[in-house]
Amino acid sequence: xxxxxxxxxxxxxxxxxxxxxxxxxxxxxxxxxxxxxxxxxxxxxxxxxxxxxxxxxxxxxxxxxxxxxxxxxxxxxxxxxxxxxxxxxxxxxxxxxxxxxxxxxxxxxxxxxxxxxxxxxxxxxxxxxxxxxxxxxxxxxxxxxxxxxxxxxxxxxxxxxxxxxxxxxxxxxxxxxxxxxxxxxxxxxxxxxxxxxxxxxxxxxxxxxxxxxxxxxxxxxxxxxxxxxxxxxxxxxxxxxxxxxxxxxxxxxxxx
Numbered sequence: 001x002x003x004x005x006x007x008x009x010x011x012x013x014x015x016x017x018x019x020x021x022x023x024x025x026x027x028x029x030x031x032x033x034x035x036x037x038x039x040x041x042x043x044x045x046x047x048x049x050x051x052x053x054x055x056x057x058x059x060x061x062x063x064x065x066x067x068x069x070x071x072x073x074x075x076x077x078x079x080x081x082x083x084x085x086x087x088x089x090x091x092x093x094x095x096x097x098x099x100x101x102x103x104x105x106x107x108x109x110x111x112x113x114x115x116x117x118x119x120x121x122x123x124x125x126x127x128x129x130x131x132x133x134x135x136x137x138x139x140x141x142x143x144x145x146x147x148x149x150x151x152x153x154x155x156x157x158x159x160x161x162x163x164x165x166x167x168x169x170x171x172x173x174x175x176x177x178x179x180x181x182x183x184x185x186x187x188x189x190x191x192x193x194x195x196x197x198x199x200x201x202x203x204x205x206x207x208x209x210x211x212x213x214x215x216x217x218x219x220x221x222x223x224x225x226x227x228x229x230x231x232x233x234x235x236x237x238x239x240x241x242x243x244x245x246x247x248x249x250x251x252x253x254x255x256x
Contacts, residue, residue, distance in 0.1 A: 031057060035071045042075040053079045053254040055122055060110030061101065069117055079254045080120030082148065085133075088126060095124075102136050111140065120144040120253065122177075127157070130164035137171035144253055147176040149213065158194065165202045175207040175253055178230070185220045189229040196233045205241045209249040 034057040088094040
């Protein structure tokens with residue numbers, strides 16, 4: 001379901017960023033004042049040295065989205081934009097009023113504005129939408145698309161989720177970044193292991209990376225618990241691969 005609105009203040013951003021060698025890649029969502037949010041994060045970065053990358057909000061279906069992106073880009077740490085694209089026939093679970101918004105002419109027009117500016121795109125979606133976004137990725141091969149959240153929905157959905165992830169991974173310009181707890185509030189390292197391992201198998205180490213979804217994740221877990229789960233699941237990977245998963249890929253995809 002659409003997440004509760006939780007906010008971070010500057011001190012919390014500093015606290016979260018301290019143990020991270022990449023810095024805080026911040027994904028914040030405020031449709032009311034998206035550029036104001038980017039400005040606030042840039043002010044923190046200017047003072048503290050991080051976050052190194054800012055992914056802001058824009059509604060690509062709006063006719064003036066090009067102007068909005070230009071205003072975001074006035075801030076040097078801005079890297080791309082995020083828009084929740086989850087559609088579900090259940091009103092309690094959907095973020096959009098209709099399906100297949102990414103195929104509409106007005107939304108595609110906005111996506112071309114993003115592509116012209118060399119920005120990345122972080123969609124959030126449900127696994128039945130993977131074919132729709134494979135089409136988008138193939139139509140815009142020069143845009144880096146970074147799939148937010150693995151959307152862990154329970155063991156009964158694993159087979160269909162796996163098929164969707166394998167399908168989307170066919171596009172070389174798509175990578176995935178984790179986000180746990182949104183579908184399984186009582187997750188454990190054991191319960192998420194198949195999802196993490198399958199996502200890495202589908203996309204390869206070179207297009208996989210780890211992150212948290214704070215502050216929303218703090219409803220279900222702690223930062224350390226999530227990080228330690230990822231470390232335990234990947235313990236058998238060589239050092240170079242773990243470095244890519246926990247640092248190098250994020251630095252490359254977000255141009256940090």
